[in-house]
Amino acid sequence: MARRQPKLPSVPLPVWQELLVAANAFRTAQPWTWLDDADIFAVIDDDGRPWFPSVLGSAGLVFGLALHxxxxxxxxxxxTVPALEDSPRDAAFLQDALLLEWGAKQDLAPEDLSVLAALGHRPRSRERHAWPSFRSHSPGWFPWHFDEAEARAFTAGTRALLACAELARGQPDFFASCALDGAVLPTVTMAATRQxxxxxxxxxxxxxxxxxxPSPPAPTVPPTWRALAERAKNSQCVLEFDxxxxxxxxxxxGRPYFPRLGLMVDGKTGYIYTMELASPDRAWADLVTIVWEKALTALRDRPAVIVxxxxEWVMALQPLADRLDIRLELADELPFIDEARDSMERHLGG
Incomplete structure (x- = not known):
């Protein structure tokens, strides 16, 4: 049976047209020549929601705009960005932003080219970084095409960013306050940028x-765990969970996603007791419960420790650990979890 192709969001052509006009204005202005990706503004939309634009291009590799x-x-x-060197593979799953990239025509999906053709977008032959790609990034979800609300939001955000960038352009020390206190950001309403x-x-x-x-909602302890709690405890048994x-x-x-993988492994041998996949819509607590139950059922004895x-998970997991009289420990490293993850990603080509 052929796999169903995900349905793309429906965006009216006039909305696309406004978006392309704003994107072209951004490309013409080339704000990356005086801003880098660490020069962050906060812009407040008309509904009071904050957005944090970051201009891409100062390094000469990727040219565009991320609206976080x-x-x-x-x-x-x-x-996440400051810790990229330590955990680069997790960053892709955490970004919550609307992204514009100006690149080559061959890098665009057929759906993108179809929209641009309908808009009459025809760059000069061999013109570099002349084809825009728009993608929505949400934690756990595959980068996807804008829906109408996102297209409108990005149009407004791009225009606001250009107004902010022009103000900063004439002031070399504009971001000096941010350098002294990283939590301080120049903040403005989008309404002000339109005046x-x-x-x-x-x-x-x-x-x-x-x-x-925040701590995630605590899982409910299933009544069936009474039998698990009555098993003899193996004081030498340590499990890793993530x-x-x-x-x-x-x-x-629907929209493609990166599944969450729940893993429980032996902390001394690396033996995998449970491996469970879940979509972004599945409750975290439900995934925890099924992973713990399958792993503990597979064991003959109760483990002494789960690491x-x-x-932020401690508060949610403590009731489960207490119910089973298992000690919960925090550690910076889970070597056997990481080994299993590395092995799976090598096998899958990740």
Whole structure:
């Protein structure tokens, strides 16, 4: 049976036209010649939602604009990007942004070329970085085509960014306050950027503080776990547990996604007791419960310790561990989990 092709979002051609006009204005302005990707503004849309634009191109490799969404977008910029050298493979699953890249025609999907043809986009022959690609990045989901709301948001965000960039252009020390305090960002409403040339007095230098990552909802302890809790405890048995995204794009007929993979392995031998895949729509607590139950059922005895590495999970997992009288430990490294993940990614070509 042939696999169903995911249905693309429907965006009216006039909305695409406005988006292309804004993207062309961005390319013509070339703000990457005086801004780099660390020069971040905060722009507030008409509904009060913050966006954090980042200009790409100062390194001469990728030319475009990333419009990071809300708290998750700011967290990606503040916490994930600085740690890219330590965990580069996780970054792709965490980005929450609308992205424009100007590149080569051969890099575009047929659907992109069809829209651009309908808009009459015809760059000069051999013109470099002349073909725009628009993609929506959401945590856990495969980069996908804009829907109408995203296209409108990106159009507005691009125009706002250009107004901000022009203001910063004439002030070499514009971002000096940000260098002193990384949480301080030049903040402006999109409405202000539409009133004519942006003025310095319209900028608010606001501190954007990120709250700690919240603990996910705690799983419900199933009644069937009573039998597991009554098993003899093996004081030598230590398990490693983690959930991460697998580099295996999947689709159930809708937007493709990167499935989450729940893994429970022996902390001394690396033996894999459970490996469970889940879509982004599946509740984290449900995935935890099924992974723990399958692993503990496969064991003859109760483990003494389960090791995790995500501090924000402790509060949610502690009731499960307490119910089974298993000690929960935090560690910076899960060597056998990482070994299993490396092996799977090599096998799958990730």
């Amino acid at each position: 969404r809300g708290e998750s977008g700011l967290r990606f910029l503040a916490e 004519g040339p942006l003025q310095a007095a319209q900028i608010e230098w606001r501190r954007w503080l990120l709250p700690p990552l 959930i991460f995204h697998a580099m295996i794009p999947s689709s159930d007929g 995790i590495r995500r501090p």
